[in-house]
Amino acid sequence: MLDKRKINLLLFFFLFALVGVGYMILNPFINHPKFYQDSLMIVNSSRDISIGAGSYKTTSFLLAPITDSLDLIGANIYSYGQRYDLGFFFTNGVYMILFLIPMMYIWMKKMPKLNVINVFCFLVMFGLYSAFYGVPNKDFIPFVFSFISLLFYFKGFKKTSILLLVVLMSYYAALGRFYYALFAVCLILHLTIKRKSVLFILYGIGIALCYVMFNTSVFQYIYLARPSNNIDITNTWIDYPLNDHVFSGFILNRVLELVRLFFPVELLIKSVNYIPFVVFQLVTTVVTFKVLRNKKDYNPLEVVSALVVLTFTISQAIFEPDFGSYFRHKISIFPFIYILIRSHEYNFKFLRKKSPEKKKAKKGIRIFRKRIVW
Template identity: 30%
Template structure:
C-alpha cells in the first residue's frame, strides 16, 4: 500500500535537499573571511584545546570526532542533515508548505543553517545544546520541572560560552517584571531586561574596573582587522563612562535586533540588507508573539518561556556582539528555539497532551 507524503513534510524534505546542495557548495563559494573561526578550530595554532570556553571545547570536539580532518564538503554532508533532522523531530508545522512571511523566514533560516553548517563551527555545538530546550518542553514532565530544568541547563551551557549564564538571569528577571501592571507590558518587560543588563555591567565595572560591553565588544572591534568585520557595531558614545556603557548596551541591542541604522549605513550592500530584513521580520513576529503570551501566560506558558529565553539572548547579544553578521550567525545556533517559538501553535496540542 502506497504511503503519501503530506505537503508540509514534502516541502520540508525538498528544502533539506536544496539546502544540502548549498551546504555542499558553500566552502567553494564563500570569501576567505568567513572561515576565520574555522581556521582557528582546525589548526589550533594557539594551542587553545580544552573543555571550557567556546574555542577550546569546539577544537576538542572536532579533534575527538575526527571531523577536522575531513574536507569541508563532507562536514557539510554530516552536520546539515543532523541539524535538519533535529528540526524535523521538533515538528513540521501543518501549513509549512504554504507561502507566508513566517514560513519564508524559516526557509531562509534553513538556508543560513546550510551555509553556516558547511564547515567546522561553534554554531553546530550551540545548535546541539539549545535544541534540548524544545524537547524538554515537549516532554511529559511537570510544567514547573521543565521550566526550571531548562533554565538550569542553559546556565550549565556557560562552560561553552560564559555569557549563557546571564540568560536565565535576564529571563527570570523579565518574567517577574511582567507581573507588574504597565501600559505597554511587552515594551516594559524588555526595557527592564535591558536595565538588568546595564546594572550587571555597571556592577562589573565597579568590581573589576571595566564595563562588560566595553571589555568585550568595543575592545574587540577596536583591535580587530577592519577587513574581516563589515558591519561592526560601534556605539557613537565612548563606553568608558557609566552612561556611555548604558547607552552602548541599548545601542547594541537595537543594532543586532532592530538594525535600522545598520541598514542605512549599508544601503548599497544587498547582502547586509537581506540580513537586516530577515532580522527585522523575525524580531517583529517574536515580539508580537511575546505580547500575546504575556496576555495569556497560562495558555502559552512554554512559548512564553521560550520567548523569554530568546529575548534574554537578544539582550546578551546587545552586550557582546561585535557586528551584525556575527549576530546573525550566532542566532542560527539558537534556531531550534526560534523555530519552536514561531510554530508553537502547531506543537501546543502535543505539549498539552503530555501535561
C-alpha cells in the first residue's frame, strides 16, 4: 500500500527520470561527435561468449536479444549514432527503460530521505548519467549483476547475494573484462578480513607478486587497457607523472590515480562542465569513507555498498586511462551507490557521524543545563 510519502517519493523518481530523458535527447547535439563510437562498436562486433572473447564481443552476445529486437522493428541499430533519427532515439529510450525499471524497484524497496545533497546526486545519477546508461553500453551487463545481487539481499539471502555478485563478476571478467576479477578479489578480501593489518599485508603480497610478474605478458593486459588512440576522443585523459614502465613508477602512478579518482578536483581546471560529476564523486567518496570509518553506526547493506565502491575504484585505478571511463563504468555499481547515499545525513565535520548513544548523552547534558538555568 502506497502512503502519501511513498507516492511523493515515487513522483520525485519520475521527475529525475524525466530530466534524464531530456538530457538524453539533448546530448547528441552538445557532446563530442564521437561520443557514440563505443556503442556502434558494440552492436557491430561479432558475437562470442567464450573465455577471453573480449569486452565488445561478449557484450554484443549478451545484448543480442535487445539488438535483434530493435533491428526487427526497423530501428537501424547497426548504423547507430550515424544519424540522429527516430530509430536512434527509440534505441536510447529502450536502454533508459531497462536501466530505470531496476532502479525504480530499488528506490521503492529502499526509499531515500531527500535533502539538498541527495537531490543533487540523484539529478546527476538519473539525469546527466542518461548519456551513459541510455545507450547500448558495456556496463549494462554488470549493472544487471549488481541488481540481481540486491534482489537476493532483499529476499533475505544476504550472504548468498554477495557470493553471487562475486561469482557473476568473476565470470564476466573471464569473458574479457579482466579488471572485474580484481574487483571481485578485493571485495572478498575486504568482506572476510576484519583486521586492517592483515589487509595491508595481503596488499603487500599482491605488490610483491606484481614485481615478480612485472616483465611478463600478464602486465600487457594492463597496458592494453590504456590505448593511446583514446586520447583523441577524450578530454579527461589521466597523464602519469612517473615512468609507467618502471615498477616503482607503475605502483606510485596507480596509487596516485586512486587518489585522483576519489578526488577528481583537477577536472575543474579543464572545464566547468565537469562540476556536477566532480561534486557527485566527492560526495560518494566522503560517504564511502565515513561509512567504513564508523561501520557500527550503519546497517550491513550500507557497509557492503561502501566496500563495493571502494574495491571497484581500486580496480579502476589499475586499468582505466581517463576519468570519463571511470565515471561511465560506475553505472555497473549504481544500485550500491544509491543504497550508500540514499538516506545519508550529511555532517561533514571530522567526517564522523555520532552514534545514537553519544546523541542521547549530549541531549541529556543540554536538558541538565536548562534545569540549572531555570
